[in-house]
Amino acid sequence: MENPENIIVVKNLVKRYGDFTANDNLCFEVRKGEIFGFLGANGAGKTTAIRILCGLSYPTSGKINVAGFDAYTQRELIKRNIGYMSQKFSLYDDLTIAENIRFYAGIYGLSQKVIKSRTNQLLHRLGMEEIRNRLIRDVPLGWKQKLAFSVAIFHNPAVVFLDEPTGGVDPVTRRQFWEMINEAAEEGITVFVTTHYMDEAEYCDRVSIMVDGKIAALDTPQNLKKSYKTSDMNGVFLTLARGE
Amino acid sequence: MPEIAVNNLFKSYGPINALRDISFQVDKAEIFGIIGPDGAGKTSLFRILVSLLLPDKGSVQLAGFDVVKDYAEIRKIVGYMPGRFSLYQDLSVEENLSFFATVFGSSIEANYDLIKDIYVQIEPFKKRLAGRLSGGMKQKLALCCALIHRPQVLVLDEPTTGVDAVSRVEFWDLLHKIKKEGITIIVSTPYMDEAARCDRVALMQNGEFLGISLPGDIHKAFTKTLYELTPGQGAYKLLKALRAEAWCKNAWLFGQSVHLTVNDSASETQFLSYAQREKIEFRKITAGIEDTFMELMKTS
Known part of the structure; x- marks a missing residue:
């Protein structure tokens, strides 16, 4: 990597499915410890790009480096060094809280000793010690989302990818979730996050907005609002995504 | 009907x-x-x-x-x-x-x-x-x-x-x-x-x-005075600092700003001198729907 401060480097990323270009020459960098918002309309190509960055699918062309690893030749190393959480699927309903933690930590190869001590610390911090043996399906959504995030960063990944992590939760939980994101960023974990809540874009250090497979804008929320002469990120998003 | x-x-x-x-x-x-x-x-x-x-x-x-x-x-x-x-x-x-x-x-x-x-x-x-x-x-x-x-x-x-x-x-x-x-x-x-x-x-x-x-x-269901603090940068640090103060009732992140309520009129005085000392810009605002929802969630 040219600049050690960059944890994700994407140069001319192209992904084609037949004659459809899902990612059209994307170029961006994400800095270490940054909260990076990855926004775009449905179908703009966000999921395609995230799958490539997570080592789950091959790019058609371009240079992509995540946490120091190459997206063509070191995909398994990428997977080991990132965390991932999505709204749709994160924890197993028919496992308990403690079992879910042990399962994910085991997948990432942590030792039994480390898993045990970190699990206790984590449950203490989340205030979930009492319910550690409760099945996930019986845990309220807000708690589940907070737990899912903690599990995603349990192995201290260099980057965590969050795909619409706050869908459907109440405004208090949503804010508590973002406080956890801030906390993780302060500890040096880079956060790469997508959301449909435009007010959440304001919590990001920098935001990129994808339109039709391209990155239409990338800057701090303040600068974007200034450039598009609007008071909030919703205005920026609507202007760009509608192509007005 | x-x-x-x-x-x-x-x-x-x-x-x-x-x-x-x-x-x-x-x-x-x-x-x-x-x-x-x-x-x-x-x-x-x-x-x-x-x-x-x-x-x-x-x-x-x-x-x-x-x-x-x-x-x-x-x-x-x-x-x-x-x-x-x-x-x-x-x-x-x-x-x-x-x-x-x-x-x-x-x-x-x-x-x-x-x-x-x-x-x-x-x-x-x-x-x-x-x-x-x-x-x-x-x-x-x-x-x-x-x-x-x-x-x-x-x-x-x-x-x-x-x-x-x-x-x-x-x-x-x-x-x-x-x-x-x-x-x-x-x-x-x-x-x-x-x-x-x-x-x-x-x-x-x-x-x-x-x-x-x-x-x-x-917003009418929100009866307290609501302050919006705009620190420019470091809203999360400010949030943590505010919550450590005894006069702070509730503080929540709203983008790059913090929405704050205080306990009573004595707390208000303490907050005003805090804001002056720390040079934090603030203004009184009308509660939005999320402020109101969070307030009602707590009291219900």
Whole structure:
């Protein structure tokens, strides 16, 4: 990597499915410890790009480096060094809280000793010690989302990818979730996050907005609002995504 | 007579009280929004409204018909769009629409004027399987299918969840067109900003309504003085610093700013000198819907 401060480097990323270009020459960098918002309309190509960055699918062309690893030749190393959480699927309903933690930590190869001590610390911090043996399906959504995030960063990944992590939760939980994101960023974990809540874009250090497979804008929320002469990120998003 | 009348509705699943004493009325051609997080009870309420679930206690009338006794009538006059996409994924756009029209003894042609504005947007894909549509397109098709028999009451369970900000704006524009046809709409959403697009809104949490009001009046339920602090940078650090102060009642992040309430007038004095000392810009603001919701959540 040219600049050690960059944890994700994407140069001319192209992904084609037949004659459809899902990612059209994307170029961006994400800095270490940054909260990076990855926004775009449905179908703009966000999921395609995230799958490539997570080592789950091959790019058609371009240079992509995540946490120091190459997206063509070191995909398994990428997977080991990132965390991932999505709204749709994160924890197993028919496992308990403690079992879910042990399962994910085991997948990432942590030792039994480390898993045990970190699990206790984590449950203490989340205030979930009492319910550690409760099945996930019986845990309220807000708690589940907070737990899912903690599990995603349990192995201290260099980057965590969050795909619409706050869908459907109440405004208090949503804010508590973002406080956890801030906390993780302060500890040096880079956060790469997508959301449909435009007010959440304001919590990001920098935001990129994808339109039709391209990155239409990338800057701090303040600068974007200034450039598009609007008071909030919703205005920026609507202007760009509608192509007005 | 109101188009929808809900009286003292209760529903529980074992130990979970999904609905606790819900009552409200909706007028004809009104857009009534129910705003609340997942698990608030919105879906249980809607399933009772469309006669798919029996209440434990209480009653519901739609256009004068009782949802339990007259369920057969209810099903003719209601259009329902469930929260989960429930059209046939292996039928095309056109086939889905014509299926729903036929089930209700109608045809696409008979009510085409009602769905035209929406349908033209998905018509280019009418041969495509419903399962292969994008999120926004699926929602539009589901809305067409719920409308194709020209219902009197349209029940929409989280139609904009997972839909991007642009499609959400378009979706609400459509609802306002449908309202003009005299159709009553009851719609739920977890997105608080959508309150502004409703005629009236109910805030819902844990099976209860926290309040019902005009969108412009929601802030009236917020009775404390609310400060917006704009530190420029480092809002999260400021948040933690504020919460460590004894005079701070509640502090929450709102983008790059912090919304703060203090305990009492003595706390206010302490806050003012703190802000001066730390050189933090602030102003008094009117509470938004999220401020109000969070406040009501705590006191309820």
